[in-house]
Amino acid sequence: xxxxxxxxxxxxxxxxxxxxxxxxxxxxxxxxxxxxxxxxxxxxxxxxxxxxxxxxxxxxxxxxxxxxxxxxxxxxxxxxxxxxxxxxxxxxxxxxxxxxxxxxxxxxxxxxxxxxxxxxxxxxxxxxxxxxxxxxxxxxxxxxxxxxxxxxxxxxxxxxxxxxxxxxxxxxxxxxxxxxxxxxxxxxxxxxxxxxxxxxxxxxxxxxxxxxxxxxxxxxxxxxxxxxxx
Amino acid sequence: xxxxxxxxxxxxxxxxxxxxxxxxxxxxxxxxxxxxxxxxxxxxxxxxxxxxxxxxxxxxxxxxxxxxxxxxxxxxxxxxxxxxxxxxxxxxxxxxxxxxxxxxxxxxxxxxxxxxxxxxxxxxxxxxxxxxxxxxxxxxxxxxxxxxxxxxxxxxxxxxxxxxxxxxxxxxxxxxxxxxxxxxxxxxxxxxxxxxxxxxxxxxxxxxxxxxxxxxxxxxxxxxxxxxxxxxxxxxxxxxxxxxxxxxxxxxxxxxxxxxxxxxxxxxxxxxxxxxxxxxxxxxxxxxxxxxxxxxxxxxxxxxxxxxxxxxxxxxxxxxxxxxxxxxxxxxxxxxxxxxxxxxxxxxxxxxxxxxxxxxxxxxxxxxxxxxxxxxxxxxxxxxxxxxxxxxxxxxxxxxxxxxxxxxxxxxxxxxxxxxxxxxxxxxxxxxxxxxxxxxxxxxxxxxxxxxxxxxxxxxxxxxxxxxxxxxxxxxxxxxxxxxxxxxxxxxxxxxxxxxxxxxxxxxxxxxxxxxxxxxxxxxxxxxxxxxxxxxxxxxx
Numbered sequence: 018x019x020x021x022x023x024x025x026x027x028x029x030x031x032x033x034x035x036x037x038x039x040x041x042x043x044x045x046x047x048x049x050x051x052x053x054x055x056x057x058x059x060x061x062x063x064x065x066x067x068x069x070x071x072x073x074x075x076x077x078x079x080x081x082x083x084x085x086x087x088x089x090x091x092x093x094x095x096x097x098x099x100x101x102x103x104x105x106x107x108x109x110x111x112x113x114x115x116x117x118x119x120x121x122x123x124x125x126x127x128x129x130x131x132x133x134x135x136x137x138x139x140x141x142x143x144x145x146x147x148x149x150x151x152x153x154x155x156x157x158x159x160x161x162x163x164x165x166x167x168x169x170x171x172x173x174x175x176x177x178x179x180x181x182x183x184x185x186x187x188x189x190x191x192x193x194x195x196x197x198x199x200x201x202x203x204x205x206x207x208x209x210x211x212x213x214x215x216x217x218x219x220x221x222x223x224x225x226x227x228x229x230x231x232x233x234x235x236x237x238x239x240x241x242x243x244x245x246x247x
Numbered sequence: 248x249x250x251x252x253x254x255x256x257x258x259x260x261x262x263x264x265x266x267x268x269x270x271x272x273x274x275x276x277x278x279x280x281x282x283x284x285x286x287x288x289x290x291x292x293x294x295x296x297x298x299x300x301x302x303x304x305x306x307x308x309x310x311x312x313x314x315x316x317x318x319x320x321x322x323x324x325x326x327x328x329x330x331x332x333x334x335x336x337x338x339x340x341x342x343x344x345x346x347x348x349x350x351x352x353x354x355x356x357x358x359x360x361x362x363x364x365x366x367x368x369x370x371x372x373x374x375x376x377x378x379x380x381x382x383x384x385x386x387x388x389x390x391x392x393x394x395x396x397x398x399x400x401x402x403x404x405x406x407x408x409x410x411x412x413x414x415x416x417x418x419x420x421x422x423x424x425x426x427x428x429x430x431x432x433x434x435x436x437x438x439x440x441x442x443x444x445x446x447x448x449x450x451x452x453x454x455x456x457x458x459x460x461x462x463x464x465x466x467x468x469x470x471x472x473x474x475x476x477x478x479x480x481x482x483x484x485x486x487x488x489x490x491x492x493x494x495x496x497x498x499x500x501x502x503x504x505x506x507x508x509x510x511x512x513x514x515x516x517x518x519x520x521x522x523x524x525x526x527x528x529x530x531x532x533x534x535x536x537x538x539x540x541x542x543x544x545x546x547x548x549x550x551x552x553x554x555x556x557x558x559x560x561x562x563x564x565x566x567x568x569x570x571x572x573x574x575x576x577x578x579x580x581x582x583x584x585x586x587x588x589x590x591x592x593x594x595x596x597x598x599x600x601x602x603x604x605x606x607x608x609x610x611x612x613x614x615x616x617x618x619x620x621x622x623x624x625x626x627x628x629x630x631x632x633x634x635x636x637x638x639x640x641x642x643x644x645x646x647x648x649x650x651x652x653x654x655x656x657x658x659x660x661x662x663x664x665x666x667x668x669x670x671x672x673x674x675x676x677x678x679x680x681x682x683x684x685x686x687x688x689x690x691x692x693x694x695x696x697x698x699x700x701x702x703x704x705x706x707x708x709x710x711x712x713x714x715x716x717x718x719x720x721x722x723x724x725x726x727x728x729x730x731x732x733x734x735x736x737x738x739x740x741x742x743x744x745x746x747x748x749x750x751x752x753x754x755x756x757x758x759x760x761x762x763x764x765x766x767x768x769x770x771x772x773x774x775x776x777x778x779x780x781x782x783x784x785x786x787x788x
Contacts, residue, residue: 100567101574120563122556176598202599206571206630206759207564210637212599215606238553 019064019134020044024054024080025096026072034067037123038130051075059087065133067126070097070108078111085112092133096121124239128191135190150185153245155224155232157182166229176201177220184233184243193240217241272452273445280441284434295426299419306398306414307370313412314402322404326354329410342375342399342413357411361399364411370400372416396420455484471499519562526555568759575627575762583624589669589676589786590615592628597667600636604665609643611636614668618676621786623767631763632667634756635680635782639665642684642780675787683779692773 021043025031028049035045046063048054051072058066058080066084070077081093092115095108100118108116114136115129150157154167162178164171173181180201184192194213198204217233225231234242317325322345329343333356344357352358363373376394399413459475466473474495475488530551533544597613604611643663668679686692764771768788774781 101570103574120559174598204630206633207567208599208633208637210603210641211606212603215602218606219602238556 018042018044020046020062021130022054022058022061022063022066023047024051024058024066024072024077025049025069026051027069030069034126037127041127041131043130051077051080055080055083058084058091059089063091064137065092065094065130067094067096067130068113070095070099070104078108081108081111081113092137094126094129094133096126122193122239124191124236125193125195128193128196128240131190132187132192132196135187139186150182152185152188152232152243154229155181155185157185164224166224166226171223173220173223176216177223180216180220181224184241187243189242189244191236191240191242196240272449273442276441276445276448277438280438283441284437287433287437288430291426291430295423298422302416302419303398306416309414310370310398310400310412314400317404317410317412318402320404322408325404325408325410329354340415340417342397342411342415344411345404346409346411347407348409353408355411357399357413360401360409360411361397364399364401366409367402368400370398372396372398375413375415452484459484459488466495471495471502516562516566519558519565523555523558523562526551526558530555568756572758572762575759575766583626584622585625586620587623587625587628588620589618589623589628589678592625592632593667593669593678595629596632596636599633600640603637604640607640607643608663609640610664611640612664612666614666614670616670618669618671619674621676621767622788623769623786627763627766631760632678632680632784634760636665636667638756639680639682639684639780639782642686643682644684672785673787675785678784678786680782680784681779682781686778686780687773692775 021038023031023034023038023045025034025047026049031047031049035047038045046057046061048057052075054068054072055075068077068080072080077095077097081095084091084093093113095113095116096119097104097108097116098119105116114133117126117129148158148160150159156165157178158164159182162175164173164178164181180197183197183200195207197213197217198207221231221233225233230245232243232245234244234246236242317328320328326345329345332341333343339356342357343355344352344360345354346352346360350360357375361371361373361375363371365371373396374394375397395415395417396419397413397415399411401409401411404410455476455478462473462475474492477485477488477492530548533539533547533551536544539547593613593615597611601611643665663683664681665683666679666681668681670677670679761771764784767786770785770787772783772785774783
């Protein structure tokens with residue numbers, strides 16, 4: 018069971034986040050005081066931390082910096098009401114792994130925490146970069162930038178290949194539109210159209226041909242999940 | 248009571264005087280006078296010093312000549328010569344005295360040997376009292392005693408007698424006193440005049456500063472349309488007042504903008520908030536509705552919740568966009584600026600939006616002529632142009648497929664087309680985004696072009712010229728799109744907001760694009776096409 022530390026001074030927000038994570042099977046620890054939170058983060062072992070950026074006495078950025086200075090590489094999700102591009106950049110530069118702006122959808126928070134934990138586990142278990150990715154009958158050659166399904170080659174554009182690679186890396190995990198936008202297009206703004214939907218629809222046409230079991234699934238109102246539906 | 252009034256009015260006068268004394272003009276004039284006085288003192292001291300040396304040497308020479316003369320004479324001749332000399336000296340400045348060694352006077356106008364004098368010694372200066380200690384008796388009054396400064400020396404005539412030869416140097420003292428009196432009087436006059444001139448110079452400045460002070464207090468109380476007075480003198484106060492006035496104009500416009508934006512934000516946030524509140528209230532009523540079955544209630548409640556979340560999301564999106572505009576307009580992101588090629592940005596936009604356009608059945612056409620690099624933030628420019636292209640695609644009627652066309656090729660005629668074109672005009676790049684959609688509303692169109700500080704008229708082949716330029720065909724066609732003015736900026740913001748609310752969609756996306764282009768000092772203008780919208784970006788920063 019993964020253990021998550023929540024550092025948040027607002028008790029209502031922290032209990033909401035906690036109940037959300039508990040409902041997904043996480044073990045949670047809440048700290049409303051920043052300094053105590055930092056102490057626990059350094060002394061105990063956590064799989065991820067959700068850290069409020071604006072705390073009394075010590076800021077989330079300072080906690081993050083102290084944590085990284087102590088060579089602690091626990092994944093940190095910064096939660097903040099400050100959503101300007103510069104605020105995000107500052108948060109990520111300070112050592113944050115991801116950044117989410119208040120208010121957020123529950124699924125968005127869950128997806129991001131899950132992605133952080135998954136990424137950490139992957140990097141711990143696969144220290145050598147793989148040149149191939151495989152999910153069921155789908156194979157990706159990361160060097161040749163080619164994809165095959167059931168042994169049949171799929172013609173993909175560069176961006177489509179990156180999108181598919183992203184899906185495979187985070188298979189069986191909910192990925193929100195925001196996460197896809199940030200990871201694939203590196204956009205700091207919301208293009209405000211059905212941007213992600215259209216690109217995924219294109220990819221879906223190529224990957225999930227009628228003869229194959231569908232792999233790309235829409236999670237209504239949240240995002241997408243890649244994998245075989247249980 | 249009267250005393251108190253007098254006291255307070257005198258205090259007031261004192262305070263005003265103190266305030267005037269602190270004025271630079273007074274201080275500088277008084278300081279200048281002091282320097283002047285100091286200079287005069289130095290000059291006069293030098294003159295006095297030189298004169299003293301000259302007169303001392305002169306006295307010394309005269310005494311020496313006399314000494315030489317008397318040195319060769321016997322006692323009787325000396326006495327005779329002394330008596331003659333005393334008689335001849337009508338100015339009474341020559342001093343002679345023939346004395347015995349015991350100090351008994353034998354001849355001359357000196358009554359005693361001054362104690363400072365040593366026999367055969369150097370010439371010494373002393374205060375000679377005419378009545379002298381020797382002659383002084385109880386009967387003499389102090390008023391009879393005349394004392395004066397003198398210089399003298401003595402030598403032996405023979406074994407029993409001594410001759411003292413000297414000179415009255417009262418003239419020295421007189422000159423010293425004249426110089427000193429002149430200095431004191433002159434200094435006082437200069438200082439007083441300097442002070443008076445300083446005050447007279449300071450009074451007008453002081454009055455202007457007091458006026459500025461009064462105006463500033465009014466401005467501080469919120470009267471932002473007031474301006475500081477500027478005289479024709481163009482002095483330092485005028486220079487300062489001009490700068491402050493420009494600053495005030497800027498502040499006033501910003502405040503007006505903030506007022507306008509605040510009202511817009513208040514409207515835009517209150518409306519969806521009211522809707523959310525309404526939906527939630529409806530939810531409460533639903534839970535109390537006993538006529539409905541539990542399943543039906545939960546389904547209806549779910550619908551209400553979904554609608555509430557959608558409303559909240561819209562609210563947040565609007566809020567984020569407003570913050571984004573503020574962030575861009577605050578010029579917070581100058582760090583990302585570098586020399587970039589616009590074709591790379593447009594290519595990226597094409598790749599991003601080509602599937603969107605295809606999905607909508609719109610042909611997205613990219614026409615690129617390589618241009619000179621521009622100094623820009625590629626991420627921001629991507630955002631600005633994306634917003635414009637997004638609008639263009641969104642408001643095109645659905646049609647068929649897309650193609651990428653480079654210069655020289657032409658799109659088939661029977662498709663709904665959005666064209667993104669990069670060309671060079673007058674050595675700077677120009678981006679055109681042309682669609683055949685619903686077009687801009689008249690208000691937005693006018694506001695967008697008015698923002699560029701000039702009325703623009705267009706011909707059908709997209710060549711544009713300002714009213715000013717129509718009289719000067721050789722001028723740069725883009726110079727009239729000089730700095731945008733803020734009043735039209737606020738007007739445009741308002742128009743965009745209205746447009747956004749009316750569902751025409753050219754709202755915050757266009758607002759963000761405009762803010763980014765303003766940050767780059769690029770000009771965005773709307774050109775009237777026969778159908779749809781034609782936005783032109785002049786990248787001449």
